[in-house]
Each structure stands twice: as C-alpha cells, then as structure tokens.
Amino acid sequence: MNRGRRIVAEAVGTAFLVTAVIGSGIMGDRLAGGNVAIALLANTVATGAALVALILVLGPISGAHFNPAVSLSALCQRDLSWADAIAYISTQLISGCAGAVIANTMFGEAAVSVSRHARNGAGQVFSEVVGAFGLVLIIAIGARVRPQMVAFAVAGYITAAYWFTASTSFANPAVTVARSLSDTFAGIRPRDVPLFILAQLAGAGAATLLAAWLLKEQRDD
Numbered sequence: 301m302n303r304g305r306r307i308v309a310e311a312v313g314t315a316f317l318v319t320a321v322i323g324s325g326i327m328g329d330r331l332a333g334g335n336v337a338i339a340l341l342a343n344t345v346a347t348g349a350a351l352v353a354l355i356l357v358l359g360p361i362s363g364a365h366f367n368p369a370v371s372l373s374a375l376c377q378r379d380l381s382w383a384d385a386i387a388y389i390s391t392q393l394i395s396g397c398a399g400a401v402i403a404n405t406m407f408g409e410a411a412v413s414v415s416r417h418a419r420n421g422a423g424q425v426f427s428e429v430v431g432a433f434g435l436v437l438i439i440a441i442g443a444r445v446r447p448q449m450v451a452f453a454v455a456g457y458i459t460a461a462y463w464f465t466a467s468t469s470f471a472n473p474a475v476t477v478a479r480s481l482s483d484t485f486a487g488i489r490p491r492d493v494p495l496f497i498l499a500q501l502a503g504a505g506a507a508t509l510l511a512a513w514l515l516k517e518q519r520d521d
Contacts, residue, residue, distance in 0.1 A: 301361060307387055309362035311395040313354045317366050318399025318478045320350035325486030326407045339485055348459035355451035367472040368392055369504035373436050376508050396478035404482050415480050415487025424467040425499045431461050431469030432503030440511035473497045
C-alpha cells in the first residue's frame with residue numbers, strides 16, 4: 301500500500317490510542333471519587349477497547365503498529381524497510397503528542413502540562429521490560445500464526461498487563477513520551493521517561509529474538 305496512506309493510518313491510530321489512554325485516565329480519576337483502583341479499571345477497559353477497534357480497522361492499512369518498539373521489531377524481522385521504519389516512528393512520536401494535546405483539551409486541562417507523576421524505581425523499570433517483551437512477542441508470533449486474532453490478543457494482553465505490572469505497562473515509547481505532556485492520572489514525569497523507553501526497547505529486542513527462534517522453521521518453509 302502507498303506509504304503516505306500507511307503513515308496517515310499510523311498517525312490517526314497512535315493519536316487515538318494516546319487520547320484513549322489519557323482521556324480515560326482523566327475521566328476515571330474524576331468519577332472515581334479518589335478510588336485509584338476504580339480509576340485504573342476505567343483506564344484499562346477504555347484502552348483495551350480502543351486497541352481492538354483501532355487494530356481491526358487500521359491494521360489492514362499500516363499494520364497498526366502505533367508503537368516505535370513494534371516498528372523496530374518489524375524492521376529487525378525484515379517486515380519493514382528502513383525508510384518505512386523511520387517514517388513510522390517519527391509519525392508515532394509526533395501523533396502521540398498530538399493525542400495528549402487532544403485529550404488534555406477535551407477535559408479542560410492545559411493543552412500541554414508537564415507531568416509531575418513519579419514513576420520510578422527498579423520494579424517499575426523492570427515492569428516495562430516485561431510489559432514490552434510480552435507485547436512484542438504476542439505481535440511478532442500472532443502476526444504469523446493467527447493474524448486475524450492479533451487485535452484481540454494485543455488488547456487482551458495490555459488489559460491484563462495494566463494490572464500485573466507495577467508500571468501499568470506503558471510498553472510503548474511514543475505513548476510514554478506523550479504521557480509526559482499531561483499532568484493527569486495517566487502522566488509520567490519527563491525525568492522518568494528515558495529509563496522507561498530503554499526498558500521497553502530491551503524487552504522488545506529480547507522478544508524479537510525469541511520470536512525469530514520460535515518461528516524459524518516456519519520462516520524456512
């Protein structure tokens with residue numbers, strides 16, 4: 301498919317994903333009356349539902365990466381060219397930030413407000429390794445063996461990972477950068493972003509290697 305159309309699909313999908321993450325975090329936090337578990341549940345359900353819809357609709361156009369770690373994994377698997385990978389990742393980072401602005405604006409927040417939400421410590425950083433590892437492994441293998449189910453597998457995994465990881469599994473560098481621009485429930489301090497991204501890339505790299513080994517015979521065939 302034409303690269304321009306694929307880039308637009310990635311832009312729309314990433315922006316809507318970030319809007320869903322941040323917007324549902326704000327809505328959940330406002331309605332939960334201080335109950336963080338209820339706010340997180342609302343955030344989780346909305347994010348998972350948005351992922352299903354966005355991947356089902358935009359997947360046939362761009363592959364529905366919406367995530368630089370996924371695009372880098374596809375590049376390593378030779379499913380994406382260097383030119384496409386650069387275009388995808390640049391688009392994801394820019395449109396993710398746009399999604400943060402959209403969510404902030406809808407809820408009457410400042411369009412850009414630098415987050416003060418601390419997310420640090422070894423446990424949370426390691427959680428990002430685990431979260432990204434699982435996400436990329438599911439995508440890399442699912443795209444080969446059950447492509448029609450990837451949307452549900454990814455959404456199901458992220459919904460679960462919100463709860464079984466200490467970091468609530470950002471697992472996405474573009475989303476991580478974007479969430480630093482919203483001083484709300486889903487935010488992350490800019491100073492915590494670099495370690496989160498390094499952890500995400502480490503997890504994604506390990507998952508890519510494992511997926512390549514697990515799928516070696518299928519690729520050889």
